Amino acid sequence: MRILVTGAAGFIGSALLCRLLSDVDSGDVTGLDLGDAPPAASGRRLSWIRGGLDDRAVLEQLGAAPFDLAFHLASVPGSRAEAEPVLGRRVNLDASLDLFQLLAQSRNRPRVVYASSVAVYGALSDAPVGVQTEARPAITYGAHKRMVEIALADHTRRGDLSGIALRLPGIVARPRPVSGFGSAFMSELLHALAAGERYVCPVSPAATAWWLSARATVDNLLLAGRIDCCGTLQLPALRLSIAEVVAGLARLYGPERSALVTFDPDKAIEAVFGRYPMLDVRAELALGFSHDGSPVELIRNALRA
Structure with a gap:
């Protein structure tokens, strides 16, 4: 082949x-x-x-x-x-x-x-x-x-x-430096908290996106x-809020990581990348396509070397 x-x-x-x-x-x-x-x-x-x-x-x-x-x-x-x-x-x-x-x-x-x-x-x-x-x-x-x-x-x-x-959908985690994408915050949030760094998130805790x-x-x-x-x-993807992703990071790396995130929502970014509805992927799941399963598994898969 x-x-x-x-x-x-x-x-x-x-x-x-x-x-x-x-x-x-x-x-x-x-x-x-x-x-x-x-x-x-x-x-x-x-x-x-x-x-x-x-x-x-x-x-x-x-x-x-x-x-x-x-x-x-x-x-x-x-x-x-x-x-x-x-x-x-x-x-x-x-x-x-x-x-x-x-x-x-x-x-x-x-x-x-x-x-x-x-x-x-x-x-x-x-x-x-x-x-x-x-x-x-x-x-x-x-x-x-x-x-x-x-x-x-x-x-x-x-x-x-x-x-x-x-x-x-949005794929994470793009390698650092993450730039040039309106959805770059999705990858940068994972990298920053995994490394124990402070991060100012440009969307609110309730903002939802599709994560894969x-x-x-x-x-x-x-x-x-x-x-x-x-x-x-x-393609199937997890629909997660930023709060759910931060909670997953805290489960993996310790509860103190949640305190590293502060929020300064950008209305333009949140309007495009923070208001995603549910996905209807029943047919695709039946064919065997899949997402990561849970926030913790998403983070593990995304940051796996």
Whole structure:
């Protein structure tokens, strides 16, 4: 089996790459990213392509031999895509469509796992959210993610790809320094309290968000690569308040850690990242997709070296 991972040096991509390489039965893996291969990823089964999918020469390299399975994780993050719409379109939309076309030309109907985003939903109400919720993206990043979901579904309908798109929530804990994301506080809170550092939280104790560890995310990506299911799915995640996360940190590291947190809510951040409703993921749970189980397990998984 030949496997492709785009965005393979990123937060989730590097974790996925290492898991694939640790499984001797997973086959040969090609990693693609703008940077070098992660130090933890090595071995004769790994091939590395340094470059971007918006580079025609890179696509030509990828087209040299067919892939059986592709994990498409590469993207320009939301804040940068909003600030640089031409770059966002070139990478998040155009390059994704070019990759799907390239994979479709192999005629072996490869399995494609696409990392979509909850950004496709746009503004949220109090109603539970799932794939049945109307997608009304409010930012360019979410719009492009939805467009690519549709393109993957069309390739699957035509029979030249076997596609599954997973809508990812906020994933923790991104390595320090955590920057460039409106939801950065979710990772920074975990890092700070685990290290015994004081932290000023930009949302209130009652603010709720969807939490999923990188470890659980990789488990779900691997499941998506092997099950016989196509279409768009919402990944399960824990809906937790900041108070519940702080309580979990106190259970793991001692009750005194709770006193390290003070709150200075930013209305703009809380409006976007602190009012998440329940998720309706009954169908996804029935398929075997999962979240971390509890706040304590989320923290353990998120901070596991």
